[in-house]
Amino acid sequence: MAEHTFLRGPKDWWRQAVVYQIYPRSYADQNGDGIGDLKGITSRVPYLKELGVDAVWLSPFYPSELADGGYDVADYRNIDPRIGTLEEFDVMLETLHANGIRVFVDVVPNHSSDQHEWFQAALKAAPGSPERDRYIFRDGKGENGEIRPSELVSHFGPTAWTRITEPDGTPGQWYMHLFAKEQPDFNWDNQEVRDDFIKTMRFWSDRGVDGYRIDVAHALVKDLKNGHLPERQSYDVSVMKDDGTDDLFDRDEVHEIYASWRQVYNEYDPPRVAVAEAWVHANRRAAYASEKGLGQSFSFDLLGTPWNSKKFHDTIDYNLKASSKTGSSTTWVFSNHDVIRHATRFGLSDEINKNLPKWFRSADRESQINFKQGLERARAATMLILALPGSTYLYQGEELGLHEPLNIPSDQMQDPQWFRSEGSISRDGCRVPMPWTSTGSSFGFGPGGAHLPQPDWFKDVNVEKQDGVKGSTLEMYRDALRIRKDLVCEEKLTWVKHWLNSNVLHFKRPNGWQSITNFGTKPIKLPKGQVQISSQPLVDGKIAPNTTVWLQS
Numbered sequence: 001m002a003e004h005t006f007l008r009g010p011k012d013w014w015r016q017a018v019v020y021q022i023y024p025r026s027y028a029d030q031n032g033d034g035i036g037d038l039k040g041i042t043s044r045v046p047y048l049k050e051l052g053v054d055a056v057w058l059s060p061f062y063p064s065e066l067a068d069g070g071y072d073v074a075d076y077r078n079i080d081p082r083i084g085t086l087e088e089f090d091v092m093l094e095t096l097h098a099n100g101i102r103v104f105v106d107v108v109p110n111h112s113s114d115q116h117e118w119f120q121a122a123l124k125a126a127p128g129s130p131e132r133d134r135y136i137f138r139d140g141k142g143e144n145g146e147i148r149p150s151e152l153v154s155h156f157g158p159t160a161w162t163r164i165t166e167p168d169g170t171p172g173q174w175y176m177h178l179f180a181k182e183q184p185d186f187n188w189d190n191q192e193v194r195d196d197f198i199k200t201m202r203f204w205s206d207r208g209v210d211g212y213r214i215d216v217a218h219a220l221v222k223d224l225k226n227g228h229l230p231e232r233q234s235y236d237v238s239v240m241k242d243d244g245t246d247d248l249f250d251r252d253e254v255h256e257i258y259a260s261w262r263q264v265y266n267e268y269d270p271p272r273v274a275v276a277e278a279w280v281h282a283n284r285r286a287a288y289a290s291e292k293g294l295g296q297s298f299s300f301d302l303l304g305t306p307w308n309s310k311k312f313h314d315t316i317d318y319n320l321k322a323s324s325k326t327g328s329s330t331t332w333v334f335s336n337h338d339v340i341r342h343a344t345r346f347g348l349s350d351e352i353n354k355n356l357p358k359w360f361r362s363a364d365r366e367s368q369i370n371f372k373q374g375l376e377r378a379r380a381a382t383m384l385i386l387a388l389p390g391s392t393y394l395y396q397g398e399e400l401g402l403h404e405p406l407n408i409p410s411d412q413m414q415d416p417q418w419f420r421s422e423g424s425i426s427r428d429g430c431r432v433p434m435p436w437t438s439t440g441s442s443f444g445f446g447p448g449g450a451h452l453p454q455p456d457w458f459k460d461v462n463v464e465k466q467d468g469v470k471g472s473t474l475e476m477y478r479d480a481l482r483i484r485k486d487l488v489c490e491e492k493l494t495w496v497k498h499w500l501n502s503n504v505l506h507f508k509r510p511n512g513w514q515s516i517t518n519f520g521t522k523p524i525k526l527p528k529g530q531v532q533i534s535s536q537p538l539v540d541g542k543i544a545p546n547t548t549v550w551l552q553s
């Protein structure tokens with residue numbers, strides 16, 4: 001086994017880190033089977049180093065039936081043989097660490113795969129057995145238990161209950177799954193479940209993993225006392241209670257679990273860190289971000305913020321104030337493996353952005369995208385968040401300015417959300433394998449094909465095409481991350497008011513680093529200071545529309 005490597009350094013390294021999300025199946029395929037693998041990631045470490053990211057976050061690489069792209073985990077302390085081995089994981093980690101890049105792994109504690117040995121044991125055991133108690137099994141209603149135990153929808157639609165066949169062949173109990181039926185929810189009132197996740201945290205922390213991204217962190221504890229079962233028709237945050245007593249999500253008790261994980265994290269040097277994926281009311285994020293808990297929580301507020309300087313200002317201001325109260329640092333995100341790529345979102349009108357599933361299902365969806373505007377705004381928006389206090393989470397491919405591939409025929413789609421819900425979009429587009437080269441099978445993703453079809457236009461938008469090309473999105477990201485390293489300073493900002501132009505968003509960091517974004521349609525005057533970088537070329541010395549410029553005064 002390769003030596004476990006620990007990357008030491010200041011314990012607050014994460015506060016203003018740039019974290020790059022890798023979707024392992026779609027990053028780089030070393031053996032040509034069409035599925036990205038750990039050796040592929042290792043081979044791209046020079047690329048990551050040149051890009052200048054501080055850390056990578058790997059979406060799940062655990063053994064999985066891929067009912068939900070790997071978020072259905074069959075074994076939390078192993079690697080899917082199609083993706084690699086634990087030894088290859090160690091080599092990857094060592095290589096990343098040797099290049100100063102830290103590693104987050106994704107932990108999925110709300111549910112396992114139905115192939116997990118515990119769920120398989122539960123199916124074989126009797127109702128009421130300790131094996132069944134690790135999940136949420138209930139008898140159905142009706143004379144023969146044929147009616148589902150409660151009216152609870154699944155996030156992917158339609159119902160969150162599936163009936164099993166008992167070992168003797170008779171129709172049996174039902175189990176709860178907030179996501180696909182292949183993702184049974186754990187019962188977090190069960191001590192064995194709690195102990196097992198502590199074991200998982202130690203397992204990866206001992207191997208040198210620096211941080212964790214916690215999947216649906218707000219869902220673990222449900223109110224199941226005295227025969228109660230939650231009922232819900234929508235997962236919209238607006239229908240969730242915001243006082244810790246909702247019977248399904250964001251219950252106060254969930255923080256006992258995170259406090260116990262925090263104790264484990266603090267046994268390490270530097271302490272391991274974690275970021276919660278918690279879709280909760282904004283005022284409730286603090287508890288996840290607390291230093292007694294996971295330490296940081298995603299803010300997804302910018303995902304829904306239209307291209308408007310005031311709206312951006314208000315979202316940013318709110319998040320900075322909220323994080324200053326928790327003592328954590330805030331997070332900024334525009335893209336990840338669950339959403340339409342932001343270059344495409346910014347190319348759609350505000351109206352369309354309010355109802356993306358409707359757009360996604362329309363026949364002429366491509367003609368509704370303003371590709372040029374989308375890319376310009378995406379570049380400007382990314383430069384804007386990179387200048388803010390806090391940490392930025394980037395998603396593979398956004399550094400190429402990738403638009404959402406929309407060419408996937410429905411019979412090649414893999415996303416359970418697409419199959420289970422008619423009112424939804426498929427998340428497969430943003431998971432299409434990375435284009436590294438202009439030619440070759442799968443555009444350099446690997447020597448074989450790609451597990452999702454890549455669009456033809458990848459021949460024009462890929463790493464090879466942009467590498468070393470001035471003005472390319474890749475070079476803009478590289479420059480911005482390099483310049484940012486020198487400029488990052490105390491986590492504060494001051495807004496600079498532009499009374500005569502409400503389309504400008506301008507702020508200053510304590511060391512004189514300034515960021516100005518032109519949200520309007522006319523060029524604006526460049527304020528005093530030395531230009532460090534601009535997301536689009538200046539026009540007659542002025543800042544073009546849809547552009548962010550960094551200045552140093």
Ligand code: GLC
Nearest residue numbers: 068071108179215216337338
């Ligand atoms: C999170 C993941 C998403 C997954 C779901 C269920 O939201 O980001 O990809 O489908 O959890 O695990």
Ligand code: CA
Nearest residue numbers: 029031035037
């Ligand atoms: Ca492979």
